[in-house]
Amino acid sequence: MRDVFHEQLDSVFDDLSEIGKRVEDAVRLGTAALLRGDVELAEQVISADIEIDRARERVEEKAFALLSLQQPVAGDLRTIVAALRMVSELERMGDLSVHVAKVARLRAPNIAVPEEIRPVVARMADVAEDMVARVLAIITGRDVESAIALGRDDEEMDQLRRSSFTQLLSDDWAHGVEAAVDVALLGRYYERIADHAVSVANRVVFVVTGQNPRTVGA
Amino acid sequence: MRDVFHEQLDSVFDDLSEIGKRVEDAVRLGTAALLRGDVELAEQVISADIEIDRARERVEEKAFALLSLQQPVAGDLRTIVAALRMVSELERMGDLSVHVAKVARLRAPNIAVPEEIRPVVARMADVAEDMVARVLAIITGRDVESAIALGRDDEEMDQLRRSSFTQLLSDDWAHGVEAAVDVALLGRYYERIADHAVSVANRVVFVVTGQNPRTVGA
Numbered sequence: 001m002r003d004v005f006h007e008q009l010d011s012v013f014d015d016l017s018e019i020g021k022r023v024e025d026a027v028r029l030g031t032a033a034l035l036r037g038d039v040e041l042a043e044q045v046i047s048a049d050i051e052i053d054r055a056r057e058r059v060e061e062k063a064f065a066l067l068s069l070q071q072p073v074a075g076d077l078r079t080i081v082a083a084l085r086m087v088s089e090l091e092r093m094g095d096l097s098v099h100v101a102k103v104a105r106l107r108a109p110n111i112a113v114p115e116e117i118r119p120v121v122a123r124m125a126d127v128a129e130d131m132v133a134r135v136l137a138i139i140t141g142r143d144v145e146s147a148i149a150l151g152r153d154d155e156e157m158d159q160l161r162r163s164s165f166t167q168l169l170s171d172d173w174a175h176g177v178e179a180a181v182d183v184a185l186l187g188r189y190y191e192r193i194a195d196h197a198v199s200v201a202n203r204v205v206f207v208v209t210g211q212n213p214r215t216v217g218a
Numbered sequence: 219m220r221d222v223f224h225e226q227l228d229s230v231f232d233d234l235s236e237i238g239k240r241v242e243d244a245v246r247l248g249t250a251a252l253l254r255g256d257v258e259l260a261e262q263v264i265s266a267d268i269e270i271d272r273a274r275e276r277v278e279e280k281a282f283a284l285l286s287l288q289q290p291v292a293g294d295l296r297t298i299v300a301a302l303r304m305v306s307e308l309e310r311m312g313d314l315s316v317h318v319a320k321v322a323r324l325r326a327p328n329i330a331v332p333e334e335i336r337p338v339v340a341r342m343a344d345v346a347e348d349m350v351a352r353v354l355a356i357i358t359g360r361d362v363e364s365a366i367a368l369g370r371d372d373e374e375m376d377q378l379r380r381s382s383f384t385q386l387l388s389d390d391w392a393h394g395v396e397a398a399v400d401v402a403l404l405g406r407y408y409e410r411i412a413d414h415a416v417s418v419a420n421r422v423v424f425v426v427t428g429q430n431p432r433t434v435g436a
Contacts, residue, residue: 064295071289077282084299085306169396177398178387184399188406 005070008062012083013139015059019090020136022052026097027132027193031125033101034186035118039108045101052094059087075210082203086139089196089203093132096189096196100125103182112182114175117167121183124160124190127153131197138201144208147201157194161187223288226280230301231357233277237308238354240270244315245350245411249343251319252404253336257326263319270312277305293428300421304357307414307421311350314407314414318343321400330400332393335385339401342378342408345371349415356419362426365419375412379405 026045033041063084066072072080103112113121131150138147164187167173168180205211244263251259281302284290290298321330331339349368356365382405385391386398423429 064299068291068295073286077286081299081302088303168399173395177391177395180395180399181386181402184402185406188403
């Protein structure tokens with residue numbers, strides 16, 4: 001019985017990895033659509049989101065089945081509940097990529113981000129994409145050290161956001177309100193993608209180490 | 219044994235109501251700080267958030283204890299998992315109120331929102347606050363009809379956001395980039411508070427009716 005259980009649990013984590021892959025695509029392609037003003041690519045990201053939503057539903061089904069049929073306790077229980085939360089966060093990251101793609105679509109064939117601030121926005125996107133790729137490896141390998149390191153690297157995103165605001169609000173900003181609002185909101189979306197990546201990584205730490213006394217003390 | 223279980227489950231929902239009350243305060247006071255440029259009130263909202271975080275931890279502890287000691291199945295299992303998600307959403311609504319308070323603090327003693335657009339922002343805040351108050355009643359009374367109605371009323375927030383963008387991006391906007399960016403981000407925060415309220419309400423529907431075939435089919 002235990003072996004079947006752990007096989008099914010592994011299958012839940014395989015599904016999480018697969019969703020992580022889809023999210024990685026969404027972030028990368030959403031950014032490409034944004035920085036090229038490519039409406040078709042934007043549409044592709046927007047319509048692919050339904051697949052992430054469906055994959056989330058499948059993970060939820062499996063996790064509930066495991067909870068109710070196998071009645072796990074302690075570490076196994078914690079792992080399944082963590083998986084349920086991770087899948088919500090991954091889905092949210094997909095939604096945020098859709099928001100990026102929608103900004104791209106709204107301004108295409110123009111590029112929403114003025115050239116002068118494009119390096120900062122592109123770097124935010126890179127950081128977000130890199131964090132998603134790393135979190136994917138962390139889920140797959142249940143890699144605690146990398147997960148802890150990911151949490152520390154969140155700092156660069158904050159710095160990038162601050163520097164984007166400095167540019168937007170300087171007297172030299174010559175691109176008007178619309179572009180400024182677009183860039184501010186895009187920064188928010190990338191920041192949230194990074195936040196969710198950190199949060200997923202933290203859940204992996206928790207699953208593997210079981211350190212958190214809040215949940216094991218029960 | 220079943221009675222103890224349901225008493226404990228009720229106590230989890232009492233905790234959720236209490237957190238909902240704190241969130242309601244955070245939204246109301248954060249907005250007051252914003253619209254008055256009141257730095258002390260803003261600080262109050264920011265420092266009170268730790269209480270919401272702690273209350274969330276207590277709910278998580280209780281829910282895990284219930285899951286692992288009582289081994290619930292079917293409806294009861296679904297209810298506890300839903301409670302875990304609801305508490306995450308409520309905490310997020312608290313965080314978003316903190317973001318509102320931080321914008322207030324950043325611009326105080328000035329008021330971040332220019333007078334001309336204040337009615338729209340104030341209305342967004344009212345809608346968000348009203349949705350939080352309603353979701354609180356929905357949690358307390360496990361009121362499915364009101365929960366379904368709440369989902370439908372989300373539309374006004376979308377309209378308000380659109381009308382705020384129309385104002386920000388019009389040629390008549392005389393308040394520069396900084397105020398526009400503040401208002402755009404504030405709109406995003408209130409919109410997200412409303413989204414989370416709808417999501418919590420949906421979980422109540424799910425808990426009470428158990429309609430969702432994804433989780434009961436397992």
